[in-house]
Amino acid sequence: MSSWSVTNLWLIPAVPLVASFFILILANSRRRTAAALAILGQIAALALSITAFLPTLAAPGFRSVHNFTWFTFGDQALRLGWVLDPLAAAMMIMITLVGLCIFVFSVGYMAGDKNLTRFFAYLSFFSGAMLGVVIANSLLLLFFSWELVGLASYLLIGFWIDRPSAAAAAKKAFITTRIGDLGFFLGMLWLYHSSGTLLFYDQGRGCLENAGLLAIGASATFIALLIFCGAIGKSGQFPLHVWLPDAMEGPTPVSALIHAATMVAAGVFLVARVYPLFSLGAVNGVTPSLTVVVWVGVVTALMASLIALAQVDIKRILAYSTVSQLGLMMVSLGVGGVAAGIMHLIAHGFFKALLFLGAGSVIHGLHHEQDIRKMGGLRWTMPVTFLTYAIGMMNLSGVPFFFSGGWTKEEVLHATAHWPVSALPHYLMLAGVILTALYMTRQIIYVFFGSARSTDFESVRPREFHSGEAATTTENISVGRTGQRPVFRAHESPRVMTMPLVILALCSILFALVLTPAWPWLRAYLNGESTHVVFGSLIQPVILLSFVLVAAGIGFGWLTYRNAGETDPLARTQPGLFRFLENKMWFDEIYERTIIAFSRILSRLTDWLDRYFWDGLVRLFAGLGQAFGVLSKGFDDHGINAGVDETTSGTRGFGRLISAAHSGQIQTYLGAIAIGMLLLLVLYAWLG
Amino acid sequence: MTPTLQLFLIVSAALFSIGLLAALSRRHAIFILIGIELMLAAANLNFVAFWRFGPQPQPPTGVLVAIFSIAIAAAEAAVGLALVIAIYRHYRTTNVDKLDSLKG
Numbered sequence: 045m046s047s048w049s050v051t052n053l054w055l056i057p058a059v060p061l062v063a064s065f066f067i068l069i070l071a072n073s074r075r076r077t078a079a080a081l082a083i084l085g086q087i088a089a090l091a092l093s094i095t096a097f098l099p100t101l102a103a104p105g106f107r108s109v110h111n112f113t114w115f116t117f118g119d120q121a122l123r124l125g126w127v128l129d130p131l132a133a134a135m136m137i138m139i140t141l142v143g144l145c146i147f148v149f150s151v152g153y154m155a156g157d158k159n160l161t162r163f164f165a166y167l168s169f170f171s172g173a174m175l176g177v178v179i180a181n182s183l184l185l186l187f188f189s190w191e192l193v194g195l196a197s198y199l200l201i202g203f204w205i206d207r208p209s210a211a212a213a214a215k216k217a218f219i220t221t222r223i224g225d226l227g228f229f230l231g232m233l234w235l236y237h238s239s240g241t242l243l244f245y246d247q248g249r250g251c252l253e254n255a256g257l258l259a260i261g262a263s264a265t266f267i268a269l270l271i272f273c274g275a276i277g278k279s280g281q282f283p284l285h286v287w288l289p290d291a292m293e294g295p296t297p298v299s300a301l302i303h304a305a306t307m308v309a310a311g312v313f314l315v316a317r318v319y320p321l322f323s324l325g326a327v328n329g330v331t332p333s334l335t336v337v338v339w340v341g342v343v344t345a346l347m348a349s350l351i352a353l354a355q356v357d358i359k360r361i362l363a364y365s366t367v368s369q370l371g372l373m374m375v376s377l378g379v380g381g382v383a384a385g386i387m388h389l390i391a392h393g394f395f396k397a398l399l400f401l402g403a404g405s406v407i408h409g410l411h412h413e414q415d416i417r418k419m420g421g422l423r424w425t426m427p428v429t430f431l432t433y434a435i436g437m438m439n440l441s442g443v444p445f446f447f448s449g450g451w452t453k454e455e456v457l458h459a460t461a462h463w464p465v466s467a468l469p470h471y472l473m474l475a476g477v478i479l480t481a482l483y484m485t486r487q488i489i490y491v492f493f494g495s496a497r498s499t500d501f502e503s504v505r506p507r508e509f510h511s512g513e514a515a516t517t518t519e520n521i522s523v524g525r526t527g528q529r530p531v532f533r534a535h536e537s538p539r540v541m542t543m544p545l546v547i548l549a550l551c552s553i554l555f556a557l558v559l560t561p562a563w564p565w566l567r568a569y570l571n572g573e574s575t576h577v578v579f580g581s582l583i584q585p586v587i588l589l590s591f592v593l594v595a596a597g598i599g600f601g602w603l604t605y606r607n608a609g610e611t612d613p614l615a616r617t618q619p620g621l622f623r624f625l626e627n628k629m630w631f632d633e634i635y636e637r638t639i640i641a642f643s644r645i646l647s648r649l650t651d652w653l654d655r656y657f658w659d660g661l662v663r664l665f666a667g668l669g670q671a672f673g674v675l676s677k678g679f680d681d682h683g684i685n686a687g688v689d690e691t692t693s694g695t696r697g698f699g700r701l702i703s704a705a706h707s708g709q710i711q712t713y714l715g716a717i718a719i720g721m722l723l724l725l726v727l728y729a730w731l732g
Numbered sequence: 733m734t735p736t737l738q739l740f741l742i743v744s745a746a747l748f749s750i751g752l753l754a755a756l757s758r759r760h761a762i763f764i765l766i767g768i769e770l771m772l773a774a775a776n777l778n779f780v781a782f783w784r785f786g787p788q789p790q791p792p793t794g795v796l797v798a799i800f801s802i803a804i805a806a807a808e809a810a811v812g813l814a815l816v817i818a819i820y821r822h823y824r825t826t827n828v829d830k831l832d833s834l835k836g
Contacts, residue, residue: 118791708832711764715756 049096050108053126053179056092056136057189060085060172067165078161082168083147089175090140097133105572106130109181109245123243127181130569131386135178135313138390141551142305142397143171145544149401150297152541153408157295163203167301170196174306178313183232183242183251186317190228190274190310194221197307201294213293220287224277231270235321238263244317252320264324268333271318272340279311279370282344286631289363296404299359303366304397312373312389316382328464329380335465338378342469345371347629349479353486354614354625357414358403361487365440366396368476372456375469381459383570387559388452390566394555395439395449398548402433405537405545406491416490423492426536430492432545437488439552441481442594444587448552450594451559453477454587455567477590481597482604489605740781748774761816761826765809772805 063085067078100106111125147167154160173196176189202214236242239251239259250256260267275281280288288308292299302308315322315337322333348367355361369392376385407414409426423430439449457477460470536542558565604613615622627633680688751770758764776798783794820826 116791117795706835708835710828710831711756718752718756 047108049092049099050126050128051110053096053110053128056089056096056140056179057172057175059088059092060168060175064165064168064172067161067168070161072159072161075160078164079147079151082164083144083151085168086140086144086147086171089171090137090144093133093136093140096128097137100128100130100133101569104568107245109243111181111243111246122184123182123241123246124185125181125243125246126179126185127245128179130572131313131316132178134386134390134566134570135309136175138393139171139174139178139305139309142393142548143167143301145548146297146300146305146397146401149300149404149541149544150295152538153297153404154295159203163200163295166196166199166203167297170200170301170306174310177310181244181250183235183244183318186314187228187232190278190314191225193307193310194218194225194278197221197291197302200298200302201291203294203298207293210293213287213290217287217291220284221277224273224275224284227270227273228275228277231267231273234263234267234270235260238267252318257320257324260321260324262325264321265331265333268318268322268324268331269336271321272315272333272337275311275314275374276340277311278314279308279374280344280367281311281340281371281374282347283631285344285348285367286628286635288367289360289628292357292359292363296359296400296407299363300397300400300404303363303400304393308366308370309389309393312370312377312385315374315377316386319377319382322377323380330463330465334378334380336378338375338463338465338469341371341374341376341378342472343371344368345375345476346472346479347371349476349483351625351628352483353479354612354622356417356612356626358406358416358419358487358491359400359414361416361483362396362399362403365399365480365483366392368480369396369440372453372473372476375473376456376459379459379463379469381456383567384452384455384459386570387566388449388456391439391448391452391552391555391559394548394552395436395447398432398545398552399436399440401541401545401548402429402436405429405541406433408537408541409535416487419491420494421492426492428536428542428545432542432549433492434488435549435552437484441484441598442477442590444591444594446553446556448555448559450590451556454590455559457590474589474593477593478597478600481594482601485598485601486605489602493606737781737785740777740785744774744777744781747771747777759827759829761819761828761831762813764828765812765816768812769805769809772801772808776801776805 060082063081067081070078070081099108107127107129109125109127111123114122114124116122147164150163150167154163157163170193173189173192177186177193180186180189198214198218201217202210204210232242235251238261239256241249241251241256243250244252246253248255251260257264277284288303291302294302322337323329323331325331326334345368348364348371352361352364352368355364369388373385373388373392376382376388406419406422406426406429409422409429410419413419435447439447442450442453444450444454457470457473460473463469557563559567612622615626624630748771751767751772751774754767754770755764756767758767779798779801780794783789783797786794816826819831823831825831
């Protein structure tokens, strides 16, 4: 059983990829077939992931690899392979499960789009590429899949190809991540140079095993940092985070997929996968490369949660929350809490997909309005979306006890508390917890509470308003606010969209069962330890601390934003700070002024060189040639013109004759060449 | 079925013919480029096949020629695409039937 699932592990990414191929060659009108194929592919991948998951439960620290030779070049054999271990198995289940929910949601969300088949083909491709990243046992295979993930994200972010902003966002995502991938590629070359293999595990000879690590030695710091460049690009860490918020230009299910299951998860996963390279030669669990990881994560997490406070686009707030949560995971990995980081990654996958799909449901219900200042009061019109969104928000804010996000955040904070280098990350992350609770409260109040702020949403009154309490509540609010009766055109989304929300909400709650300190099954599973139930450890001081922090964040948010109108309370009290945050700390503008301006100057310079220096040289020679021409013309005209005229007229006659063959049609020429070649072949065969 | 030289030559001849057909019949300049690339690929396949079944099949002599030729083909494709873009900017078309200013 176990050996079958290991040797055939490639089926898991292959199934969605094959599904994607078949969808791509479908006619554009076969919408139902396309959706069915994509969802079936995802279900098959989920089933295969579960069969692969079962054997890893057998023994703690299970790891099984299957390597094969791709090709031999001289005496160098290039070997690829896949690995099945708790890390890969847990990630696979999360990706396929979240992916499935997103696929089903897309059926409803994209129902009106004319390119539905293309959309599902790309989605399947995206999911398959990400599964490839997860199972790879070779850095090269991982890099292949990594680039395929990048390509898929490019295609999906720019899915609405007729929007210039979407095309620009897709290009930005592709190019920004490519900068990081350059580092990744260099790190991979260096790794191959120093260890002679790119296989992770190969019966003791892989680059993550003892012999390989011994060969790498001191250069591990540089290799790890170069590989981390790739993770910075993919996971949207500072300073390459600028593409992630712009990636909101894609359809909302794509944002959910990018932010939850695929793409950004790849960077964190990469660091976890090559963790032995980072921790090589660790003194007290600290290495220079891990310290860099921690500080990059800290800066990213705080910066993003501050920016999220001042955004008005419902999806952009979630985008910045992703950036900050990814920073948190990086911090966790950097301080040594690999299991905690991955647990948070998986929990984040569930609740962030939930939040994005919830946002998609809101956007769908409001006919593609994304500005939270124009929303409000949706808790009556979209009850299912509201409830599931609130669960997602509790998860993201880290409310303890009932929500998986709370427990995993606990684990991360716990890991940071004991970092020997500095206590600063721990306190900054605690501040991040308050900020997260604050901006999520702000968002949920703007979207779901109060009354409709926009005058655009007025036509149908939902049935709920006829029931007593609801009617009085909203009436009071709306009389106080606008003096009109509450009227909404907004509507709850169809079942095909709300069901995935419910499933994801249940997942994010039930997932907490394997996370609690009473039965830390997932942590033990990832670390390869055995575990047992201890109920006494359920209450710990750090839980109470974070409970207080989250409560403070939500409470403060409630007090601040409860009566918020069109202008943000923060904008009223601190206009300068608000503008700074609203403009995303001017990162895009800074890059525009520095790096992009620099490359623009460089291209101007080369343009100038081309135009004036090289062209000048060419013109000089041309001038010389012209002068010589004038000279020889004079000689011709006066020296040898007379006798030549006769020859010329003969040549001209002949030229007229053959110019008929020159039709100017390039393909006629090509055909003549082909026929000539054929004739030569026949001649050759005939004459021997 | 063990791979034989004939098999490779048949595949390569087929590839060449498909490429030739594309280059001769398509009107869009980029498709003609693609056809030319297919013909180049057929030539490369021949290189490697003759090396592999030839008297000296040690690595990496034959493969290197093919890799060089692939690199050159890549450069050629870049030049070709640049030409297509330049032609498009000038004539506002890539239909090669319309591009007959070399007519004698």
